Amino acid sequence: MMLDEIDKRILRALQKDGRMQNVELAREAGLSPSPCLRRVRLLEEAGVIDRYVAVLNPAKVNLSLSLFARVWLTAQDAETIDHFMDAMKRLPQVVECYIMLGESDALLRVVVADLDDYRHFQASHLTRINGIQNVKTDVPSQIVKQTYALPLD
């Protein structure tokens, strides 16, 4: 799919505010409302816009601590990795999970209330999963930026 400058303006706006009203969106895009909405629908159908989500304030729902865990597995065969991935998909505290090339085998972002909560999570969930050899937890002291917005040129 080919995106022109108008599409990019639409996407940039919707990445900032996914509920922006169509009239305002049209103004920002430099279009009248109807073609603007039609473009949005096309972008949705084409899968350029994957979904819309509400972003919560972690502190307001008692999940102030976001931390990273680098995971080393006991092996890198498909079975071990698949089992690990399935387990990660099922843990709601694991908000992001990547299988990595290089130093560690996986990188997680885990969201919990506090360190006690994380200790509990690690003890009763992480360590019970087969195939995990080691976990190194990295704690952020500050979140500088957490846009999930992709840069469109």
Next chain:
Amino acid sequence: MMLDEIDKRILRALQKDGRMQNVELAREAGLSPSPCLRRVRLLEEAGVIDRYVAVLNPAKVNLSLSLFARVWLTAQDAETIDHFMDAMKRLPQVVECYIMLGESDALLRVVVADLDDYRHFQASHLTRINGIQNVKTDVPSQIVKQTYALPLD
């Protein structure tokens, strides 16, 4: 703010689909539309819902490569860190940036088209920033999970 089970159902639904229509949302929450919408507005005003965003498909906008960079700074004083943070805020390719306790000083998630693009980003942006001593790039081979949804009990 105290969240009851209905609020949590609303938040869970909106984290999955931030544009869900109020009538459907009300159905999922087990409420009629008007009190449901009133609750959503309260959650917005209270800052529990921080914002709504459209999530794009990276591949569809030619940004298929998401990678992590661990950064070591030349010093950990406020000035060095502030300068670094300002620089990160200005780089649109840097989608997430955390100042870390422990091994590395910062962790970035960077979004680019491909490795060439990343090399270029590193050469013409990252390495030009004062205070960066070293960067280790970690490449994910697979994205297992990328929910940004917080687990509400």
Next chain:
DNA sequence: ACACGGCGCGCAATCGGATTGCAAAGATAT
């Protein structure tokens, strides 16, 4: 137990934006 007060609910009416059909304008290729 009963009366009172406050909070949150659901209904129904209103309001406003989303959606669609259609004709005109623009772009493209021959």
Next chain:
DNA sequence: ATATCTTTGCAATCCGATTGCGCGCCGTGT
């Protein structure tokens, strides 16, 4: 230059968001 295909803008329609209001439920105090 012209035919064709595409995308726009307008206007009418439709549908959901929003609000006012009365009711019922729950907690409190007597």
